[in-house]
Amino acid sequence: MPKSAVEYATDQITIYRFCPYQCRYCWAWRNKLFASRIQRGRYDPLEEARKYVRIKDPRIIVVSFTSDPYPPVEKKNRLTRRVLEVLSEAKQHRILVLTKNPILALRDFTIMKKHGDMWLGTTLISVDKTELEPKAPKPSDRRLALYIAKKKGLKTWLSIEPIIPQITDPVEIIERTLDYVDYYVLGSFNYTKILGFEITEDEKKAWYRRHVPEAISLLKSYGKQFFIKKELRRYLR
Numbered sequence: 392m393p394k395s396a397v398e399y400a401t402d403q404i405t406i407y408r409f410c411p412y413q414c415r416y417c418w419a420w421r422n423k424l425f426a427s428r429i430q431r432g433r434y435d436p437l438e439e440a441r442k443y444v445r446i447k448d449p450r451i452i453v454v455s456f457t458s459d460p461y462p463p464v465e466k467k468n469r470l471t472r473r474v475l476e477v478l479s480e481a482k483q484h485r486i487l488v489l490t491k492n493p494i495l496a497l498r499d500f501t502i503m504k505k506h507g508d509m510w511l512g513t514t515l516i517s518v519d520k521t522e523l524e525p526k527a528p529k530p531s532d533r534r535l536a537l538y539i540a541k542k543k544g545l546k547t548w549l550s551i552e553p554i555i556p557q558i559t560d561p562v563e564i565i566e567r568t569l570d571y572v573d574y575y576v577l578g579s580f581n582y583t584k585i586l587g588f589e590i591t592e593d594e595k596k597a598w599y600r601r602h603v604p605e606a607i608s609l610l611k612s613y614g615k616q617f618f619i620k621k622e623l624r625r626y627l628r
C-alpha cells in the first residue's frame with residue numbers, strides 16, 4: 392500500500408501519472424527524478440482502492456498528492472470517480488480529496504456525501520490568479536467550489552502550500568475562506584533552489600515569522616482545525 396510521505400495523512404492513492412496544471416512550484420513534476428518515479432509507478436488505483444475496503448484499521452487517505460485527480464481528461468475517463476466509488480464503501484477511513492479543479496470534482500459530490508467522511512479540498516497560494524499556476528483553474532473557481540461543497544453539506548479543507556514569500560499571504564487566504572473551510576494545512580516552500588527560485592532561507596524565515604503566527608492565531612480564534620507541517624514549524628522556532 393502506498394504510504395503517505397506527509398504527516399497529516401497515513402496513505403495516498405495516485406490516480407493519474409501526469410499533471411496538466413504545470414504549477415511552477417511543483418516539486419513532483421518539475422524535478423526530473425520525482426517525475427520519473429511517479430511515471431514509473433505501476434499500481435492500479437482501482438485495485439488499490441479495493442484493498443482499502445478490506446483494511447479495517449482506520450487510515451487517512453489522500454487522493455492525490457503527486458498528481459491532480461481531476462485533470463480535464465477525467466471528464467471522459469471517470470477514473471477518479473470509479474476510485475471514489477470504491478472508497479465510498481470504506482467508511483472506516485477518512486478520505487481527503489485534493490485537487491486544483493474542485494469545480495470538476497463537484498460532479499462526484501454524491502459519492503463523497505455517501506461516504507460520510509470524504510472531504511473535498513483544494514490548494515491556494517493566493518486568492519488571485521498568479522503566473523505560478525499557468526494552467527490551473529482560477530483560485531476564485533476553487534474557492535467557489537469549496538463554498539458550494541460546504542453549503543451542500545460536505546466537509547472541506549484547504550492546503551495553503553507552498554507559502555511563497557511576497558506571494559502567499561496565509562492570513563488573507565484564511566480570512567476569505569473561513570466561512571466554508573473546515574480544516575487548513577499550512578506548508579513551507581521546499582526545494583526552492585532546485586525549482587529555480589531565488590529565494591533565500593532568510594527571506595523565507597522572515598516571511599513565515601511575519602505571517603504564520605498571525606494565521607495560527609486567526610485559526611484558533613475561529614476554532615478551526617489546522618495542521619502546520621514540520622518544515623514550516625522549523626522556520627518558526
Ligand code: SF4
Pocket residue numbers: 410411412413414416417418419420456457458459491527
Ligand atoms: S496541480 Fe499539484 S501535482 Fe499538478 S502541477 Fe500543480 S502542484 Fe503539481
